[in-house]
Amino acid sequence: MKTSAHAASLAPFPAIESAIRATGARVTPSRVRVYALLQNAQGPLCHRDIERLLSGGALPAMDRVTLYRVLDWLAAAGLAHKAADARGVFRFSAATSDGEHLRHMHFRCTACGGVFCLDMSQPSLPELPQGFRLASAEFDIRGVCPDCAGKHP
């Protein structure tokens, strides 16, 4: 039995692959790797985080710019959410089914930039003035996380 090295690298992620294919765009190793990584992540990751996590594996690290483009593409395709953290750095997270993450609770650490999802029911959304187009709404709580609070007492 002969299996190409290429096919083997994509095979472990059938769901990922089909989700990408469903958008009409091409299925590439970069997209599969990044999207899979976001889905397994605990919270939103920034470009730097992803670069580090990716460089650990056996596969060759992908180009900086390619990663930026893959992330922006995932966001544009609706497969990921893109939002700036408390330090002004963009973080990305996999977009579950739909709408689940749109009304969510986040705790943003102003020291390390980390984002923690608080799984709590959220209050109802208020009415917007005329002309404003809503994209997402979240209760944004800022402060210092337990880790950083320990380092800076």
Add this chain to the structure above:
Amino acid sequence: MKTSAHAASLAPFPAIESAIRATGARVTPSRVRVYALLQNAQGPLCHRDIERLLSGGALPAMDRVTLYRVLDWLAAAGLAHKAADARGVFRFSAATSDGEHLRHMHFRCTACGGVFCLDMSQPSLPELPQGFRLASAEFDIRGVCPDCAGKHP
């Protein structure tokens, strides 16, 4: 009657001046100008906005870095709030009395980065898990503002 040019440049802002002096730090023209500007602003301003607004006047434009430092100092002194907008750029706003702005509603335009304060009563704050230190909480609503919605139909 003789009045020094220096004193004349600070005289118009007695409240501003005493607020700065109350922090224990030195009262400088840069701090007075920037803090006065933030207090008169309609919404949170970014570094760029402030640079432009300042360069319009008769006084010589202050240094880029000095402005960054004045803004960070205002935030550290508790006279201003510092937060990243939807595009990841820091915006600053004058800190009114206290706590008023901490629980506030904002609409952040993902196209132009503009921030609009929505003066609406806000739902109550939830409990945080152990170890998390709260600094501020706001209902963060993202989307496209009427201006940008008109440009990109």
Add this chain to the structure above:
DNA sequence: AGCTTATTGCAACCTTGTGGCGTTAATGAT
């Protein structure tokens, strides 16, 4: 007026993110 030292201005640098362009490789057709 003179002293002390917090602020300023300047220059260089860092990080995050984007645009241009030739090359590679994912897909559809042969």
Add this chain to the structure above:
DNA sequence: ATCATTAACGCCACAAGGTTGCAATAAGCT
């Protein structure tokens, strides 16, 4: 299976936002 098409990739340089180091300046105190 091979080929052609063109979306993605990799590499380059660049832009915007933000920070650090240090010499020169000017607030505030006596």
